[in-house]
Amino acid sequence: MVNAIWKSISEGKIEPVYLLMGVERHLIDETIKRLIQALPDGEEDAVVRFDLDETPIEAVIEEADTLPFLVERKLVIANNTSFLKAADKTKEKVVHNITLLEEWLSNPSPTATVVFLAPYEKLDGRKKITKLMMQKSTVVEALPLVxxxxxxxxxxxxxxxxxxxxxxxxxxxxxxxxxxxxxxxxxxxxxxxxxxxxxxxxxxxxxxxVPRLPEMDVFRLTDAYMNGNIKETIKIYHDLLGNGEEPIMLTSLIAGQIRLMIHVASLAKKGYHQQQIAKTLNVHPYRVKLVMENRSIPKMERLLVILEKLADIDYKLKSTSGKRERVLEIFFMEPLKG
Missing domain, CATH: 1.10.8.60 (Helicase, Ruva Protein; domain 3)
Structure with a gap:
């Protein structure tokens, strides 16, 4: 786990090669920050950065093998390690000497720490270089936490x-x-x-x-509505209006939540588990978890009816000049069946 690696870094146990892989950017940035702080006096001058979309891997290896100047150890950061992914059909700008990298990984520099950044959802595990990188480096999986x-x-x-x-x-x-x-x-x-x-x-x-995000309040709003709690639904709705949220935007967010429920229910029925559903729908696993744990969700047929009503409400909101707030409020006050 990333916390164990961070603990080792804070204790001064710095490895020669790190592979930071995954789409959770905060974990990647925080790991780099801790590695920089672990340098003597946290010297930024000892940090060298490369973009592998623009520079060949040979330059990274040469920099790593060059003795540091006026510092004990340097930190070399190589971003966009795209050769660890499946081959892209578009022609790559830079040709990398992967054989040289494979040889270097078996005998990395003793005076440099090299960090390879792979901010991608998935690497190609069939490639020899990917397998070797996973074996020879300390891997930080920067994945969404749930x-x-x-x-x-x-x-x-x-x-x-x-x-x-x-x-x-x-x-x-x-x-x-x-x-x-x-x-x-x-x-x-x-x-x-x-x-x-x-x-x-x-x-x-x-x-x-802590201010509530509109999206989280919309989840509470939808959940209260699904539970048939009209009083709580209207209260949350008025709170959102009081915070400056517009009925049109709220209608869109609620419809998005209903669509998520429909998709999750459909995929769950097919045997997909939480992580698979999140990946298929390209949403955070936490949102899928909240939906799957909600026992008050109506049947699919009723969800589709609600979605159709929300489409009508969206049209009315965009075509009326009267009190738009009342249009969505009337919808919330209708009894939910099914």
Missing amino acids: GRDLTTWIQNEASSFGIKISPEIAQVLIDMTGDSLLALSSELEKIAMYMDGKGEVTKEIVEML
Whole structure:
């Protein structure tokens, strides 16, 4: 897990080669930040960056094997390691000497740490270079975190700011902020500043300091509607209006949530599990998890009826000049069947 690798870096146990792979950019950026901080005096002058879409791998190897000047160790960062992916049909700009890289990986430089960045969803595991890179480097999988992994990450991140947070309160933070690690880290830093870097986070502190994302409130709104809780639905709706949200945008977001429910239900019926569904629909696994755990979702036929009604509402909102807020409110007050 990435936390174990970060711990080793903080203890000064720096490996010669790292492979940072995956689409969760915050984990990649944070790992690089920690590697830079691990340099003597955290010297930025000891960091050399390459873009492998523009520069051949030979230049990276040459730089790594060149003795550092006035520093004990250098950090070489090679971005866009696209040759680890499946071959692209479009012609590559740069031809890389992969044989040279294979030889170098067996005997990397003792005075440099080389970080290969592969910010892609999937690598080609059939390639010899990909297999060798996975074997010879310390691999950081920068994948979206869900469930217990996400909660653990929040607790560790809070600890780095000097504060504590329970799994239950971490979930409250997720419910309000979403699952973006960058956004969660930013909110935790703000909370830590308010708490003067000590103590345990409470629900009251989170609710006071952390603004809800419209998308998360739309999930609460849709969930309340599906549960037949008209009073709660109208309350959330009016809160959103009070925060400046427009009925047209809310209608679009609710329709998107209904479509997600339909797709998740369809794929789950075919035997797809959570991760497969998330990948197929290109959405974060956390959103799929929330839908799959929701027992109040109506049958498919009813969802399609709701979606059709939302399309009518969208048309009315775009063609009327009256009180648009009332159009969506009437929809929420209709009893949900099925």
